[in-house]
Amino acid sequence: MFKWFRKKQKPGGLIRRLFQLGPHSEGFYEKLEDALIEADIKASIAMEISDELRNSSQAGKLSSPEELRSFVRDVISQMILTVNLDPENNDNAIYLVLGVNGVGKTTSMAKLARRWLDAGRSVSFAAGDTFRAAAVDQLAVHAGRLGIKIFQQGQGADPSAVIFDGLESIKAKGEGILLADTAGRMHNKSQLVKELQKIDRVIRSKVDDPSYRRILVIDATTGQNGIQQAEVFHQALGIDGIILSKYDSRARGGLALSISRTLGIPFAYMGTGEGYGDISPMDPEALVESIMSAIEG
Numbered sequence: 296m297f298k299w300f301r302k303k304q305k306p307g308g309l310i311r312r313l314f315q316l317g318p319h320s321e322g323f324y325e326k327l328e329d330a331l332i333e334a335d336i337k338a339s340i341a342m343e344i345s346d347e348l349r350n351s352s353q354a355g356k357l358s359s360p361e362e363l364r365s366f367v368r369d370v371i372s373q374m375i376l377t378v379n380l381d382p383e384n385n386d387n388a389i390y391l392v393l394g395v396n397g398v399g400k401t402t403s404m405a406k407l408a409r410r411w412l413d414a415g416r417s418v419s420f421a422a423g424d425t426f427r428a429a430a431v432d433q434l435a436v437h438a439g440r441l442g443i444k445i446f447q448q449g450q451g452a453d454p455s456a457v458i459f460d461g462l463e464s465i466k467a468k469g470e471g472i473l474l475a476d477t478a479g480r481m482h483n484k485s486q487l488v489k490e491l492q493k494i495d496r497v498i499r500s501k502v503d504d505p506s507y508r509r510i511l512v513i514d515a516t517t518g519q520n521g522i523q524q525a526e527v528f529h530q531a532l533g534i535d536g537i538i539l540s541k542y543d544s545r546a547r548g549g550l551a552l553s554i555s556r557t558l559g560i561p562f563a564y565m566g567t568g569e570g571y572g573d574i575s576p577m578d579p580e581a582l583v584e585s586i587m588s589a590i591e592g
């Protein structure tokens with residue numbers, strides 16, 4: 296699986312050049328930090344990685360480019376957080392799906408629905424992005440294709456009411472998973488946060504915490520802007536895990552590393568295409584390899 300991430304396991308050009316310079320030369324750390332930043336890693340984290348190397352007694356003793364590569368790789372691995380957010384039992388569960396417009400929220404909901412339907416679960420949608428009419432329609436198309444129920448009240452409806460309806464229904468029938476969409480943009484940020492917090496209160500009044508998960512979708516191609524997006528949603532609600540969508544378009548994991556390290560949010564899934572089957576649990580090994588490939592150029 297994901298062989299393309301694992302292609303380059305031998306030390307690439309940068310690691311070989313760094314090895315030739317040696318960890319006692321100043322240029323070594325500068326070049327390493329530049330390569331980390333170019334791979335979408337936040338500057339403060341690039342410095343942290345380089346300091347880790349600088350302060351390690353092991354660094355001066357590295358005897359080959361292979362050892363240098365595996366040292367950098369280990370430091371990066373320790374900074375990446377992943378989590379399994381597949382439902383663990385047959386209880387009712389609600390997944391609130393968050394993210395700014397266009398990141399792949401609706402597609403990711405359809406992919407998760409397919410994944411859990413295939414696992415034998417009953418899944419339905421709540422069309423909680425009532426801000427845009429097209430969002431409800433788009434989700435309804437996916438619901439039709441997947442043959443699942445969608446709770447909807449159309450544009451302008453109160454999203455909390457739509458999600459409440461869905462929750463009441465799965466509670467009455469039992470053993471259901473509700474995937475609830477949310478708006479990705481309102482007139483301003485505080486309005487969006489207020490609305491999301493209202494939805495959060497409504498859900499918490501109906502379900503216990505373990506069966507309520509907040510999933511954020513981040514587009515892997517957004518670069519460092521993704522960190523700010525994660526910060527806003529995490530501060531507003533607390534995020535349990537992230538779907539890194541469009542990972543097939545730009546397999547550089549620097550953004551995931553930056554979010555994990557800065558905000559402590561784990562990554563749950565990666566989107567690897569536009570089809571319903573194109574989602575997998577986040578594979579930390581593949582992620583680290585993609586970061587290494589981006590660093591090595």
Ligand SMILES: Nc1nc2c(ncn2[C@@H]2O[C@H](COP(=O)(O)OP(=O)(O)OP(=O)(O)O)[C@@H](O)[C@H]2O)c(=O)[nH]1
Nearest residue numbers: 396397398399400401402540541542566567568569
């Ligand atoms: N290559 C690729 N494309 C994806 C992936 N996930 C979503 N897309 C595409 O990204 C585009 C936007 O996806 P949507 O699901 O409509 O995004 P959204 O966040 O719901 O967008 P709005 O409803 O417009 O806010 C669509 O063309 C999807 O097919 C992925 O993992 N890989």
